[in-house]
Amino acid sequence: MTRYALFLGGDMDATPRLMSQIAGLSVIAADSGMAHAERLGVTPELWVGDFDSVSPGDIERFGEVEIQRHPVDKDMTDGDLAFREAIRRGARSLLVVGAFGGPRLDHAMQITMAAIGLHEAGIDTVLTDGRQEGYPLRIGEENRFEFSEGTLFSILVFSDLKDLSVSGARWPLAEETIPFGSSRTLSNVAEGPLTITLSAGRGLLLVTQDVFEPAMTDRAVAGMIADAVESDEDAD
Structure with a gap:
């Protein structure tokens, strides 16, 4: 190649x-x-x-x-x-x-x-x-990455992500729908070989080398936003 x-x-x-x-x-x-x-x-x-x-x-x-x-x-x-x-x-x-x-x-x-x-x-x-480092994610394929345990990573969401699954991470996901612009996939941590799959959408895996713990405030804010989105959807 x-x-x-x-x-x-x-x-x-x-x-x-x-x-x-x-x-x-x-x-x-x-x-x-x-x-x-x-x-x-x-x-x-x-x-x-x-x-x-x-x-x-x-x-x-x-x-x-x-x-x-x-x-x-x-x-x-x-x-x-x-x-x-x-x-x-x-x-x-x-x-x-x-x-x-x-x-x-x-x-x-x-x-x-x-x-x-x-x-x-x-x-x-x-x-x-x-x-x-930024890695565009392929649709319908297993995106597999080898990073040091504890490496900080995020998935940036450029359109709705369908059936997003993340394994080998502190906060795994299983066939989740992540809306465009969501912060739910920010500041995760690799705990072994990282595997990401999705059936539709555009996303970018962003890895920060030599940074090993997420900022807990980031996780808290992401959780608050996700809760607010879910509340709005329930209200509709």
């Missing part, structure tokens, strides 16, 4: 885990994502974007890297350009570095939704900033 790492302009921690994940991968940098390549000691095979977030000195410093320049006035982000170029080059699996954080929430949200769409189209896609 052809696997690419894409370096985007969001936040990034150069953790040992991330270093091991990118080892041996082909790399495409998008605009200011080239800074991540420099920190990680990686030379991309392509640098793509409109280059409005880098200086002429940056471009000169990485003169050995192939550049694909696009106009500033365009109808897609530099991240989208990187996605498309990787797929054009045969990528069937993507590790998206710098997918979270940064100064533009709209870009981070769009990257997350694009990753879910790519995953649904058969392109295995993982989002990471070195500390947090």
